[in-house]
Amino acid sequence: MNLSNTRNFCIIAHIDHGKSTLADRFLELTKTVEKRKMQEQFLDQMELERERGITIKLQPVRMCYRLLTIDNGQEQDYILNLIDTPGHVDFSYEVSRSLAAVEGAVLLVDASKGIQAQTLANLHLAQAQNLKIIPVINKIDLPNARTEEIKEELAFLLGIDSEDVLEVSAKNGTNIDKILEKIIKDVPPPVIDDKPSTDSRLRALIFDSVFDTYKGVIAFVRIFGGSVKRGDKIMASATGAKAEVIEAGFFAPALSATLELVAGNIGYIATGLKDPGQIRVGDTITNDPVSSSFHPLPGYKEPNPMVFASFFPENGEEYDLLKDALGKLKLTDASLSYEPESSAGLGRGFRLGFLGMLHVEIISERLKREFGLSLIISSPSVEYLVEMKNGEKIKIRSAAMLPDFSKINSIAEPIVALEILTPSAYMGNVMELVSSVRSIYNRTDYLGKGTVLLKYDVPLAEVITDFYDKLKSVSSGYASMGHELKEMRTDKLVRLDIFISGELVEPFSKILHEKNAYYEGRMMAAKLKETIPPQWFEVAIQAAIGGKIIARETIRARRKDVTGYLYGGDVTRKMKLLEKQKRGKKKMKEAGRVNLPQEVFLKMLKR
Known part of the structure; x- marks a missing residue:
């Protein structure tokens, strides 16, 4: 088909604004999927996605649509390549991959709900790629729909006429055909390399990949130049991995082989490679051997984990199962990272890197469901940059990795640019909440009537725990937030340690700001007092910062009634027995070691 009749587009929005439902209507309208095979959220192939109503794994699809053209009054066939993208703040990396294609x-x-924080974040990403934006208001059938008000806000935001904003109901199928018509009319045909016709070198951008037992690593690609077919020799420019193409094809939405993929196409290349690390998202595939004039496609970044948590199997014998499970998840989730870790209290496990807290939830849920693992998960943390007095710089991801404080010059933590979108009625509540988390206020923008955009700089460590839940609480669920990494900034950060009977318990150690450490230390000591079972000797629980004890709790010794069998007679017999018990307890306290049961770790890791 003529390349001028091809359109490549994606759907971007905040979580739960109807992306997957709209994609379903596109599939129905273009008859891409037979009615008997159709199900809700068709492109969300994971059971977990359907259950939560969110898109986790990006799923492309190729659709054919026949449209009567106004120019010559004839029907023409168009190829529409859709990429449905995740809408949650954690998955903005997957959105960026789609936009590049x-x-x-x-x-x-x-x-x-109107414009929300992630709507803005995704819009900025799309505008940075110079994409043609088609604004659409969904769910106009809802009784509480504010269609006209939202139209004005969108028009103001994009600098367009409000009449250019489409009104649809993806649930009922209202005006869906108008979106497809506008895509064909306004979105330009695929941009291809403007090289001389003599240079037909393959340049294919990898925007996702999956692993297949028989076909090896399958790269999802957008062809920017040249062509690729079965039997071609190819190479990934970043890794240098070489392969022979086993199969090339389109998404229909199942993988459907074709003779050749040409410039402008979105499709897949089955490489036969058995190591997923050789095909990296954002890399460029080209012909092997590489020509001297070849330049990889620009502007792609590797995903940087922002949040870290330790995963330990409840049953220590399942360590190898966890290792295999993480290896399999890594095949389908390029943004997941992990490394082995061991803990005195919890045994062997892994330190995992995530894009955000929802990402943590999704991975832990998948490990439990798909692999049947029972896990202990530590409190989340961020990556710190430690500058030593000798000038050396070290990146650390947990308090256990922190060097001796006497050798440290400074500790820097990640700062994010936080954007909160809220109705003006809740502005005071939201500002009060943000002021409680070491934030720096930047500015306030007003978007149309009654909607406020608040901008702050906030340490990432303050945002990743329960900040989002608190924000929803103070705004009755109306406020939304988005954040992106801005810089590393030094601050008065300290290491909080917990000692039980004079022995350091490393899994409880944390890196905190000085002003929060005292409160956290007292709270942890009090919680441990309630959690640790009583021993035959007195147990001291101490919270310390750099050797200075800031909080202490004591668990009193269990008492055995050693005089219960005595009756009458000389009182000195009773006193002797009590004195003997006292000496025994003192001896036990000096030599005793508290073995913490696993339940204590589990309870302490829950907020």
């Missing part, structure tokens, strides 16, 4: 984006906004 397309020329247009449908910006979807819920008519009842």
